[in-house]
Amino acid sequence: MTERATESDLGNVFVSNYPPYSRWNPDQVPALQEVLGEAPGPNPPDLGLYLHIPFCRKRCKFCYFRVYTDKNSKEVERYLNGLAREIELYAAQPALAGRPLHFVYFGGGTPSFISPKQLRGLVVRMKDAFSWSEVDEVAFECEPGTLTEAKVRAIKDIGVTRLSLGLENMNDAILRENGRAHTTKEIHRCMPWIRDVNFHQVNVDLIAGMLGETWDLWRDTVQQTIDLDPDSITVYQMELPYNTVYAKKILGDEDDAPLFSSWQTRRDWHAYAFEQFAAAGFEPSSAYTVKKKGRGARFVYRDALWRGADMMATGVSSFGHLQGVHYQNTSSWDVYLEALEAGSFPIDRALATSPRERLIRETILQLKLGHLDPVYFRDKFGVELTDEFGPAFGKLERDSMATVDSDTIRLTPQGLLQVDSLLPEFYEPANRGVAYV
Ligand SMILES: C[S@@+](CC[C@H](N)C(=O)[O-])C[C@H]1O[C@@H](n2cnc3c(N)ncnc32)[C@H](O)[C@@H]1O
Numbered sequence: 001m002t003e004r005a006t007e008s009d010l011g012n013v014f015v016s017n018y019p020p021y022s023r024w025n026p027d028q029v030p031a032l033q034e035v036l037g038e039a040p041g042p043n044p045p046d047l048g049l050y051l052h053i054p055f056c057r058k059r060c061k062f063c064y065f066r067v068y069t070d071k072n073s074k075e076v077e078r079y080l081n082g083l084a085r086e087i088e089l090y091a092a093q094p095a096l097a098g099r100p101l102h103f104v105y106f107g108g109g110t111p112s113f114i115s116p117k118q119l120r121g122l123v124v125r126m127k128d129a130f131s132w133s134e135v136d137e138v139a140f141e142c143e144p145g146t147l148t149e150a151k152v153r154a155i156k157d158i159g160v161t162r163l164s165l166g167l168e169n170m171n172d173a174i175l176r177e178n179g180r181a182h183t184t185k186e187i188h189r190c191m192p193w194i195r196d197v198n199f200h201q202v203n204v205d206l207i208a209g210m211l212g213e214t215w216d217l218w219r220d221t222v223q224q225t226i227d228l229d230p231d232s233i234t235v236y237q238m239e240l241p242y243n244t245v246y247a248k249k250i251l252g253d254e255d256d257a258p259l260f261s262s263w264q265t266r267r268d269w270h271a272y273a274f275e276q277f278a279a280a281g282f283e284p285s286s287a288y289t290v291k292k293k294g295r296g297a298r299f300v301y302r303d304a305l306w307r308g309a310d311m312m313a314t315g316v317s318s319f320g321h322l323q324g325v326h327y328q329n330t331s332s333w334d335v336y337l338e339a340l341e342a343g344s345f346p347i348d349r350a351l352a353t354s355p356r357e358r359l360i361r362e363t364i365l366q367l368k369l370g371h372l373d374p375v376y377f378r379d380k381f382g383v384e385l386t387d388e389f390g391p392a393f394g395k396l397e398r399d400s401m402a403t404v405d406s407d408t409i410r411l412t413p414q415g416l417l418q419v420d421s422l423l424p425e426f427y428e429p430a431n432r433g434v435a436y437v
């Protein structure tokens with residue numbers, strides 16, 4: 001069923017952090033500088049590196065990420081040079097010097113937008129700055145139409161273990177309508193190249209509820225995705241944050257507002273996809289991801305982040321976390337590059353978290369896996385989850401969203417399908433109802 005989208009449908013539902021980003025502020029940037037200036041204790045958490053590659057061939061009408069579609073090759077070069085400098089700057093900080101990387105995530109935007117030569121040049125500087133000898137995972141996001149056979153080989157050669165391909169849908173009319181740059185032909189063209197070089201793991205992304213979606217077309221997308229035989233599949237429910245082309249259209253001209261499926265239909269499509277994937281030999285690994293049984297697919301970046309790992313954020317607008325301090329880089333291209341070219345960090349806002357905030361953060365993020373392990377929380381935080389969050393778990397149980405006892409806390413299938421909307425129950429009162437970003 002489709003509905004005319006209204007203002008109440010807009011905004012972020014997907015929860016990726018806590019406390020909400022709107023609480024982070026420039027006054028707390030010195031807290032991060034303090035952390036960077038001190039050597040870490042004897043057993044620092046695992047360390048990761050996120051790189052934001054903000055270039056795309058075209059801006060998708062639903063996309064809320066910081067991306068540019070108008071940068072020429074000289075500007076791309078300048079950006080990649082800034083990114084390498086930023087990594088070198090981190091490597092010189094007492095908190096990070098000499099620490100090996102455990103995971104690397106090339107996100108975007110579209111990391112596969114850059115050329116094999118640019119990628120190799122960047123990685124040489126990254127490996128000079130930080131040891132990769134203990135890296136468990138190197139993840140790399142790709143848009144199908146940007147791949148060539150030589151590029152896929154370069155991605156493999158630099159050490160990528162998890163390649164993630166943004167399929168989104170397997171119907172060309174829907175891809176076009178939603179502003180995607182790629183076609184299904186390009187998906188079929190790149191899959192053999194990807195298979196040939198044998199990545200440890202190939203993930204594909206789908207979105208349930210793109211504009212123009214129907215039950216018949218979605219069934220076909222799900223089947224075609226199974227036929228591609230990926231190691232894992234991630235299904236997002238379509239969101240319409242305020243900075244998307246669609247949201248602006250909905251706010252600007254109600255008569256011409258696009259018709260989107262209801263949240264219930266998006267959830268039904270998500271549930272249907274997970275059922276079909278289960279029948280095809282996949283098992284859920286979180287609310288959004290299924291993995292093929294027996295292939296050992298993991299997602300180190302997700303699991304490390306949801307267990308409080310340190311992660312340096314590099315690139316315009318990217319988010320990071322070091323020793324309990326959250327931070328975000330500036331979202332301005334000029335400010336970002338000028339800061340790095342002058343030898344300083346381009347950080348805009350930060351938040352030093354309290355122990356309670358760190359407990360809530362891990363609880364809600366790990367709940368997105370579908371279950372919580374009370375022993376982990378006992379060992380790490382010295383708390384009993386059911387005592388700490390009695391009212392929130394009580395409500396989940398009453399609403400049939402979870403089953404709770406002292407050994408396991410498990411979301412029901414319907415809880416898992418709407419997990420993000422359940423998480424604010426766990427927030428401190430001051431963080432409820434505030435803007436998320
Ligand atoms: C950075 S993109 C992946 C790489 C590449 N840029 C691409 O799109 O092919 C990350 C993923 O976020 C998801 N995404 C983007 N905007 C979304 C939205 N408004 N609602 C739900 N998922 C969205 C898409 O599935 C997309 O593959």
Ligand code: SF4
Nearest residue numbers: 056059060063108109
């Ligand atoms: S969804 Fe991916 S390809 Fe589309 S604009 Fe966003 S980052 Fe770029």
